[in-house]
Amino acid sequence: MSKIIETIDYFAAGSCSSHLQRMFKGVPKKKISFPAGVFLLKHRSKGYILYDTGYSPAIQKPSLKYWCYGLATPVTMKSGDRIDLLLQENGLVPDDISYIILSHLHPDHLGGAAFFPKARFILTQAVFDRYQKRRLKDLIFREFLPADFDSRLEVVEPQQVEAAFLYRKTVDLFGDGSIYLASVDGHAAGQGCLFLPEYNLFIAADLCWGVDLLPYTEQMRLLPSLVQDSKQDYLAGVALLRRLLADNHQVLVSHDPTERVKEVLHASRNFSENFY
Numbered sequence: 001m002s003k004i005i006e007t008i009d010y011f012a013a014g015s016c017s018s019h020l021q022r023m024f025k026g027v028p029k030k031k032i033s034f035p036a037g038v039f040l041l042k043h044r045s046k047g048y049i050l051y052d053t054g055y056s057p058a059i060q061k062p063s064l065k066y067w068c069y070g071l072a073t074p075v076t077m078k079s080g081d082r083i084d085l086l087l088q089e090n091g092l093v094p095d096d097i098s099y100i101i102l103s104h105l106h107p108d109h110l111g112g113a114a115f116f117p118k119a120r121f122i123l124t125q126a127v128f129d130r131y132q133k134r135r136l137k138d139l140i141f142r143e144f145l146p147a148d149f150d151s152r153l154e155v156v157e158p159q160q161v162e163a164a165f166l167y168r169k170t171v172d173l174f175g176d177g178s179i180y181l182a183s184v185d186g187h188a189a190g191q192g193c194l195f196l197p198e199y200n201l202f203i204a205a206d207l208c209w210g211v212d213l214l215p216y217t218e219q220m221r222l223l224p225s226l227v228q229d230s231k232q233d234y235l236a237g238v239a240l241l242r243r244l245l246a247d248n249h250q251v252l253v254s255h256d257p258t259e260r261v262k263e264v265l266h267a268s269r270n271f272s273e274n275f276y
């Protein structure tokens with residue numbers, strides 16, 4: 001039987017960097033680059049769906065706000081790193097994107113949203129609520145969203161635990177069992193995370209910085225702890241990831257290293273081939 005999600009592709013639309021020892025106690029000195037990951041799903045009937053959109057190059061423009069952001073999170077964005085240009089290299093034009101699921105509204109996730117004039121945007125209810133009552137700490141850079149963003153929004157609320165994913169309440173996005181969306185607090189309120197049963201894959205936004213960094217979670221320093229929306233919920237999100245991994249599900253987060261993402265996508269494709 002052919003799959004509903006026919007393909008999953010991955011792009012890094014810019015990156016930011018940090019020093020491991022500034023994030024966690026008791027770790028070796030190491031500078032790490034965190035790609036702003038974008039996933040492209042090809043749905044059999046709904047067309048192309050993006051999960052997040054990476055950075056906007058505009059974040060490198062001179063501005064006090066962007067300067068402050070860059071101080072904590074230095075951004076690297078080459079010309080050509082824009083998600084619409086990366087897609088173009090792969091033969092897609094912006095109008096080909098029918099849906100964009102924004103996991104949350106930090107600048108490394110919503111930055112490319114304005115490049116897709118026909119896409120409908122999908123947010124969880126909790127992300128939408130925060131968007132409406134945004135505070136400085138929420139780091140929602142509204143200027144990178146298209147002017148007509150509100151009129152293209154579809155807000156969804158995970159309502160029940162489905163047999164396909166027993167760990168959390170989800171919503172079956174298109175009612176065909178291809179994409180289940182969960183809402184997970186912690187790093188940001190209600191981050192939209194995806195479970196794709198055909199690939200046994202959970203794509204988990206910023207539930208952690210990288211799956212390989214999960215063992216350091218409890219050693220997180222004060223400053224990175226303070227930038228999380230809720231440290232307690234963050235730890236619960238990490239526990240969810242650990243459980244999924246222990247149960248042999250594949251897990252990816254938005255800032256996993258590109259090589260890891262490619263390996264996991266490769267393994268997930270093999271799963272799907274064996275499964276169908």
Ligand SMILES: [Zn+2]
Pocket residue numbers: 104106187188206
């Ligand atoms: Zn974030």
